[in-house]
Amino acid sequence: MRSSYLFTSESVSEGHPDKVSDQISDAVVDLFIGKDPEARVACETMVTTNRVILAGEIRGEGVMTPKGEWAPGIQREIEDKVRATVKRIGYEQDGFHWDNLTFENFLHAQSAHIAQGVDASGNKDEGAGDQGIMFGFACDETPDLMPAAIDYSHKILEAMADDRHSGAAPFLEPDAKSQVTLRYENGKPVEATAIVVSTQHAEGYDEGDKQEELNAYVKSVVAKVLPEGLITENTVYHINPTGSFVIGGPDGDAGITGRKIIVDTYGGAAPHGGGAFSGKDPTKVDRSAAYISRYLAKNIVAAGLAKRCTIQLAYAIGVSQPLSLYVDTHGTGTVGDDALEAAIFSVEKLGGLTPRAIRTHLGLNKPIYEKSAAYGHFGRTADGDFFPWERTDLTEDLKAAIAG
Incomplete structure (x- = not known):
């Protein structure tokens, strides 16, 4: 392995459309497992302009009857859970609003052919839910025992989200992305050579004094997140490099469950088997x-x-x-x-x-x-x-x- 090199990882915020989908899918998993710890869930979500669509296969007590029919009241609970998740993230925009969005649910009963392979029976132990x-x-590299570039990328966006929710940064909107490039010497990160942050923002924060306020805020967050010494006079910042970022989230780009598997794991610093996590029960x-x-x-x-x-x-x-x-x-x-x-x-x-x-x-x-x-x-x-x-x-x- 080379001892001196540049390495980059990215992260996306909770308001990124793919992450909105992931959180909705996992909110559905939590709802069903909360009713039946042995529930089977494979929930895919798509979000776009003021619309959320669920699809997939499910099974569980309090969720579906043995005949594959919905348990009483559960469809309303699913919709309420979806809207609550979107509200928690912070979407109250014309193009995506927790209260005004159209919700469609195409979840259905799990295939019996999958169930027969996974369920324990007789002397057969429970099998894996997939190959x-x-x-x-x-x-x-870090106290979290994670690759540094992805660890810092996550923490930048998490800190910004905390400030958005608390009101400390009211000009921020939910959608954002980050990217950190680190220079390694002898296998250890010694300098951040480039920091990229693109964040959805309120109207007007793409010019003049307000743009400077946004830029200064992002740099202050980066300075708090990265360990002392990694930011140097040579560090290059790219903050909202395309200009305006007012239209974002599912209104700006459709989101689908499972499209951010490298963000979810190790930022490209380790292999990935290819399977997503969100929307799936632990079988x-x-x-x-x-x-x-x-x-x-x-x-x-x-x-x-x-x-x-x-x-x-x-x-x-x-x-x-x-x-x-x-x-x-x-x-x-x-x-x-x-x-x-x-x-x-x-x-x-x-x-x-x-x-x-x-x-x-x-x-x-x-x-x-x-x-x-x-x-x-x-x-x-x-x-x-x-x-x-x-x-x-x-x-x-x-x-x-x-x-x-």
Whole structure:
């Protein structure tokens, strides 16, 4: 691996149209799992000018009857949840307003052919909800054990959103994007060479003193987020480089669930298996296996067993056991990668890497997902039931397994 290079990652705000879709899809997941922890959900959302459309497959007590009919009152609850999510994000614009938008629901009962492969029956353990490969990653570049460029990109937009919601920056509107380019020397970030922030704004903040106010505000946020020393006299800023950004969100561009999978993960600093997270219940290994992979990689780095760690898992639909486990510490491990693979399988606390074991260990059958659908699923703070895959409670178990 090169020791000196430039690397860039981007993030998008909670008001970006694709992220609006992700949050709505995960709000639906939370609604259904809150009624039935074993609910099956595959919810896709599309948003455009004053319109939200849901589609996908669902199943669960209090959601649909065994005949595939809606449970009483649930369709109204779904619509209310969707509108509440849009309101929380902050959309009260002519082109996208939580109270005025048109809502359409095309969710329907889960395919029986999928259910027969996933459900446990007789001596058959519950199988994976789909085939695929999933990756987890951790590194020691930041306290969050995340790649620095994506970590800072998220935190810039999150800080701006906090100021928008609190009223500290009333000129901001919900849609925004960020991008951070870092220069690395000897594998460590030493300078931010470029910062890009494009934010939707109130009328008039694209010229004169108001534009200067917006630019100064963005630079002040960046200065608070990035560690001291990364911003230098050579750092180049591009703030709203196209000019005006008044029309935005779903009115400016349609949004669809699952289109920001690199933003959701590691900003391109690690591989991605290709599956999105939002809108899926945790039987879908696209989601749960990606979470356990991050959890394992983070605990390996937190335990001091490596400075960087990539983990891959693979599954087949309807099959409970993973097809493969791959660990790569990129030459930074204190023990061999094969020893780490063996250690993972030997930790009794995990209970294995089947879909059921993953959900049990991490406590995934809970309504915890809407919070994950903006500003990255990883590098967050484990808090009660939320973001359990960010805990570092496996470090001693891994070290003990290595010691034998």
